[in-house]
Amino acid sequence: MTITDITGYTPNTSYSKLVAYFSMEFAIDQSLKIYSGGLGFLSGSHLRSAYELKQNLIGIGMLWKYGYYDQVRDKTNNMEPIFIQKDYSFLEDTGIVFSVPVHNGLVKVKAFLLRPETFGSAPLFLLGTDLEENDYVSRSITHRLYDPNETTRIAQSIILGIGGGLLLEQLNITPDIYHMNEGHAVPLNFYLYSKFKNLDEIKKRMVFTTHTPELAGNEEHDFALLKEMSFFYHLQEHEVKFILGLDGDKFNYTLAALKFSGKANGVSKLHGEVARKMWGGYSNICEIISITNAQNRNYWKDSAFDELIKANDEEGADVRKKEMKSLLFKEVANQTGKIFREDLITIVWARRFAAYKRADLIMYHWERFLQFLRETDMPVQIIWAGKPYPEDVDANKMFNQIIDKTRSFANCAVLTGYELGLSALLKKGADVWLNNPKMYREASGTSGMTAVMNGAVNLSLPDGWVPEFAVDGENCFIIQPAADELSQAERDAQENSNLMDILEDDVLPIYYQNPAKWFSMIQKGIEGVLPKFESSRMAIEYYEKMYNSI
Known part of the structure; x- marks a missing residue:
């Protein structure tokens, strides 16, 4: 099946490779509040320009019930955050519901489509877990962008990465390239490993954009917790360490993404230099180039x-x-x-x-x-x-x-x-x-x-x-x-x-x-x-x- 069959969007033939672009946030329009800041502004402009160029690209993201938060004022006129349910009549319910393993259970996920003509963006599929079939904890996975609870944050990455991979399977779409915009979607690679059983095969298809120029800002969690959460899909902890050449108790999203990808980029020339210095001492990471961010x-x-x-x-x-x-x-x-x-x-x-x-x-x-x-x-x-x-x-x-x-x-x-x-x-x-x-x-x-x-x-x-x-x-x-x-x-x-x-x-x-x-x-x-x-x-x-x- 093609993008045109599903969305009516016809790519330009000069962009022959089909790309699935994974991002935790997209800033497409003021009315669609599924972003926090610069990462979303960047991915939103990317999808807008992809649409204008008719590139062969689709976005995979998350449908946040309460968005990031609403920034309002208290009685003293100071700022405070509140969380308000968002409803979007312009999103199309695809009817696609599938299960993603999270924490040794199955979470139901529904896919929604933002059609290209709605706001002038490449097709964007959004994943939501706030379904009656799920218990409250499972429903809450897609309530808040960047939820402060550690296990919820981990589950969000599982839904984006593994859920996004499973959605493409449901759609009968096989991308030529998978693009991780930041490391949040790194569980996607473990889903792909279950298909290809080979790291080199993933590297032929995976690219990665890093946005964080300091080690402390790159997300990491205990291996044991991630294994318990089903972050590694069907792989065991020792298998992950062997495949990627990792050791220690912590799994770093960015380092893993650099080991899974065929190529990566920093988001300015200066950041590319910083990223190469940050990660250059690690073995078996991919080349890191620079592609400077831009806006539509x-x-x-x-x-x-x-x-x-x-x-x-x-x-x-x-x-x-x-x-x-x-x-x-x-x-x-x-x-x-x-x-x-x-x-x-x-x-x-x-x-x-x-x-x-x-x-x-x-x-x-x-x-x-x-x-x-x-x-x-x-x-x-x-x-x-x-x-x-x-x-x-x-x-x-x-x-x-x-x-x-x-x-x-x-x-x-x-x-x-x-x-x-x-x-x-x-x-x-x-x-x-x-x-x-x-x-x-x-x-x-x-x-x-x-x-x-x-x-x-x-x-x-x-x-x-x-x-x-x-x-x-x-x-x-x-x-x-x-x-x-x-x-x-x-x-x-x-x-x-x-x-x-x-x-x-x-x-x-x-x-x-x-x-x-x-x-x-x-x-x-x-x-x-x-x-x-x-x-x-x-x-x-x-x-x-x-x-x-x-």
Whole structure:
């Protein structure tokens, strides 16, 4: 059976290999809340560009009953997570129900289809376990994306990997290539081993994208627990260790994926280098190349602004930018009761909210930050947004501390509900897109790409994708990183100082005193992002460098 038979989607004949793309999250549309952040934004853009190119690719994901979470405010106006059931009439119940072994029992799984024409994406199959045939524990497997319970998280990977493999069997589809977007789907390989009985046969068909540039961030669990959970399908622990050349008590998802795959990639040139250093000392891992992440222009662009930039219409672009800012500022007023002005420079920090991304770096030196906010000759407005992991106590505390610290400032706002819709508003309304993670911790980062497409200028440390794009002072502003040998506290202090210097000495004077230069930076930013960081380039590269070369 073919994709066309099942979905009506007819691939272009130039993409002959059929690819099954496995990801724990996909950000396809604001209405389909099955994603948390950058991993989902990336996979969503990949499926959108695959659809535009008519690539021979289908997505395999999970149908999360409560999504990631809904980010709302409590009675003090601080952020809190709540979990609300999601219902999607636009998903097609395929009628396919099958069983997946989990924890020495059988869990019923139902497959749903997001048809390509619904949102303009390659076909996407979503797996759900919230069925009457299952007990509550089994039903809860697909309740929450990245459930905090260890065994539930393990079961989620089993459903995605083994369940995805079994679904393809039910559909009578035999992919030429299986693509794991992150290591969550690694149980797929144990299902395939039951079919091929040979590691080399799997390597001919498996590719892997890693997104995590630090060892501690790569998921691992005790072998004994994984065996008890049926993670290895029909294999015993000693067989897994023998096949993959592993030892010890812990099974690392990323290391196993690198041993099962014929080829892997990091998600920027810098991350590829970091990944090769991280994993290069292990035996029998596959080659790790770099394919830099990208985002779908057609989804993210403002069409009117895009046309004005093409026409080199500085005045028209400025008018449209103010209109986009006005739309964002309506949401600022709605959430915070603060009125922002379209003629003032607006700095935005917005992305997945994690400690290493340092949302509060700009206020590290508090007195200098206060003076910056009180600037009258070149006034500023600052907006923060992002979703911390619900159980990340420190990140949630930081989020609410920023709310508390800036509550009394009319030119500072913290927004909740950071999903595709708010992300688009922020990118279209930002003048400056601020990115200041701890160096070497950002594998790629893509928010700055889509901000640039909408006339924002990046202000960033040279991490992730940025070194491939940046011409400091021409298409962006680069924050000079502190020396690697300094302590983290010293680096935070130095990089805060470097950030504030650039804002005060370069960013604000250019914006307010040299609008022609600012417009030139916007133009050069867009020229630097398109087409190099547009996801059709990325989708084509995956075929050329991964799918067709193993």
